[in-house]
Amino acid sequence: MTDPGMTDAAELQRLRARVAELEAERVQALDGGHGRAERHRWRSVGSAVLLTLACVLAPISVVGVWAGSVVSDTDRYVETVSPLINDPSVQADLTDAVTNAIFTHVDLKAITDEAFNAISNLGLPPRAEAALTALQQPMISGVENFVHSRVQQTISSPQFDTVWDRSNEIAHQQLVNLLEGNQGGAISAQNDTISVNLGPIVAQVKERLIAEGFSLAQNIPNVDVSYDLVQSDAVTQAQSAYRILNALSIWxxxxxxxxxxxxxxxxxxxxxxxxxxxxxxxxxxxxxxxxxxxxxxxxxxxxxxxxxxxxxxxxxxxxxxxxxxxxxxxxxxxxxxxxxxxxxxxxxxxxxxxxxxxxxxxxxxxxxxxxxxxxxxxxxxxxxxxxxxxxxxxxxxxxxxxxxxxxxxxxxxxxxxxxxxxxxxxxxxxxxxxxxQLADAEPSSDAPVEPSGGVAVPPNP
Structure with a gap:
């Protein structure tokens, strides 16, 4: 006959062992869940970091592609700037700049003084000499207006589009040299200042004036005048940024x-x-x-x-x-x-x-x-x-x-x-x-109907 006390002790021991086993499984499950949660957290953090870097680099990539495909490519650059010469405000500003450059080197007052003094030496009457002197300023203004109109006609003519595109093809390499930090040519940068040389345009206008019989244009020398376009510390920064972006434009x-x-x-x-x-x-x-x-x-x-x-x-x-x-x-x-x-x-x-x-x-x-x-x-x-x-x-x-x-x-x-x-x-x-599949998808008439309460109601016999 089995002792009841021994049976109870054995059962108690078995229950304790089972409880210990279940506790160990629970701890293991908690540790496993904690490990999965930790891995999921690190995955989320890593994903956020990678996507944030992609978002930060996206606009830099766009600028890099633009620098490599538009700024560095001559044909694309000329295609970009070609419409500028047809803009009225650009034509007007360029006309004024070229006209001022011409008359900076052609002193109309000195030329007219010399002409009027030669006429005065012919022994004109005082009234005629006074009238001639009064005509000097209108004559200067007339010559200036004439040259200004001819410059405007030259720049706004359809033929100048070809000259403009050709000039930009030549100037493009000089622009790239500027952005790369090299100096010289029609465009240069010194002391954070970008300047443009108007000499080639003045030469085109000079040829046009001489062809139209305006012999005074022969007095226009080879002009090498630079005009400041931008004065900013950003010029040096732009040069550095261009070199980096152009090198990384593909990658x-x-x-x-x-x-x-x-x-x-x-x-x-x-x-x-x-x-x-x-x-x-x-x-x-x-x-x-x-x-x-x-x-x-x-x-x-x-x-x-x-x-x-x-x-x-x-x-x-x-x-x-x-x-x-x-x-x-x-x-x-x-x-x-x-x-x-x-x-x-x-x-x-x-x-x-x-x-x-x-x-x-x-x-x-x-x-x-x-x-x-x-x-x-x-x-x-x-x-x-x-x-x-x-x-x-x-x-x-x-x-x-x-x-x-x-x-x-x-x-x-x-x-x-x-x-x-x-x-x-x-x-x-x-x-x-x-x-x-359509037949399987259709509900059977013998299938229980589940009303809104969620309780399955058997079909009527």
């Missing part, structure tokens, strides 16, 4: 893309990471746009106004950064499209609800089409089977078209996005599940 976009992809892959919720990262790039492009606006104001304030007025200087600035502004706007639109796509493909309640509503709407349209006699048959079944793969392929093709488009615009981005959305909707519309 910066690649590094930015790698950081963005790495940040998305590191994140726990990747669709959410794509959305937040894309919105961060939109914010970065907005910051770059604000920086350009502030830079424009600083440029106009640094302008001495010797050659260019504020209106024409603003036109020059806007023309030079036109492609940069277009690039940042284009990047912002692409990032916004990516953010919207990531949101609607995410797992948030609103995104799931939106996708469900769209799917139901397309299903109703498909049902109406089938009721009208349109059936896709095996093609529809095949599309339904591989529709997710087809969706991914459509998005990839749309992205590749955008990447390999030579000069995409915002309109091109919007058009490609609309086409991709329409194709995805068509895939959803055409794809029909096989008949057995």
């Amino acid at each position: 910066l976009p690649i590094i930015t893309g790698i950081l963005f992809v790495a940040g998305v892959l590191t994140a726990r919720h990747r669709a959410r990471a794509v959305m937040l990262g894309a919105l961060g790039i939109v914010a970065a492009m907005l910051a770059l746009g604000i920086a350009l606006a502030v830079g424009r104001i600083a440029y106009l304030q640094a302008l001495p106004g010797v050659v260019l007025s504020r209106d024409s200087a603003g036109t020059v600035f806007d023309t030079l950064v036109r492609f940069l502004r277009d690039s940042l706007r284009l990047t912002a639109v692409i990032a916004l499209v990516v953010a919207i796509a990531a949101y609607f493909t995410g797992t948030s309640a609103s995104a799931v609800k939106a996708r469900a509503s769209a799917s139901r709407g397309i299903a109703r349209l498909r049902g109406s089409a089938e009721h009208a006699g349109m059936h896709t048959g095996g093609v529809g079944n095949w599309i339904y089977r591989y529709k997710r793969l087809l969706w991914v392929a459509t998005v990839i093709v749309g992205g590749l078209v955008l990447v390999f488009w030579s000069e995409p615009t915002i309109g091109v981005v919007i058009t490609i996005t609309i086409i991709v959305v329409v194709i995805v909707a068509l895939i959803e519309f055409i794809g029909t599940p096989p008949a057995h």
Whole structure:
């Protein structure tokens, strides 16, 4: 016969062992959960750091591409500045500057004094001599107006467009030398000052005046006059920034893309990471746009106004950064499209609800089409089977078209996005599940009906 006391002791010992085992499992589970939470936290931190770096480098990449493709490329640079000569304010300022440069080296008063003294030595009557003296200033003004009008006609003529483009081709290398810190040529920088040499333009005007019979233009020497355009400490800073950006213009976009992809892959919720990262790039492009606006104001304030007025200087600035502004706007639109796509493909309640509503709407349209006699048959079944793969392929093709488009615009981005959305909707519309799946999806009449209270009610016998 077993002793009850010994049985109770053994049972107590077994229960204690079981409690210890359960406690150990609980501690292990807590340690494992803590470890997973710690790993998830570090993944989130790493993803945030990588995406933040990508957002910071995105505007720098845009500026680098602009510096490498527009500022450093002669054809693109000439294409950029070519329209400037057709701007009335630029033509007016350039006409005044060239005219002043001519009459700085041609002393009309000395020339007319010499002519009038020679006439006076002919023994003219006092009244005739006084009248001749009175005509001196109107004659000087007439000559100045004549030269000014001829300079204006030369600069505004269609033939000067070719001269302007050719001059810019020659000056482009000098501009690059300036940004690289080298001096000399038509454009130079000394003591944080950018100057432009008007000599080549004056020479063109001189040839035009002599060809029209204005022999006085032969007195115009080879002018080597420099006029200050910008006086600012930013000149030296711009030279340093240009050298860095031009060297990294190819690698910066690649590094930015790698950081963005790495940040998305590191994140726990990747669709959410794509959305937040894309919105961060939109914010970065907005910051770059604000920086350009502030830079424009600083440029106009640094302008001495010797050659260019504020209106024409603003036109020059806007023309030079036109492609940069277009690039940042284009990047912002692409990032916004990516953010919207990531949101609607995410797992948030609103995104799931939106996708469900769209799917139901397309299903109703498909049902109406089938009721009208349109059936896709095996093609529809095949599309339904591989529709997710087809969706991914459509998005990839749309992205590749955008990447390999030579000069995409915002309109091109919007058009490609609309086409991709329409194709995805068509895939959803055409794809029909096989008949057995439709049968499985229909509720059976013998299945219990679950009312709003959540209690299963058996069918009536």
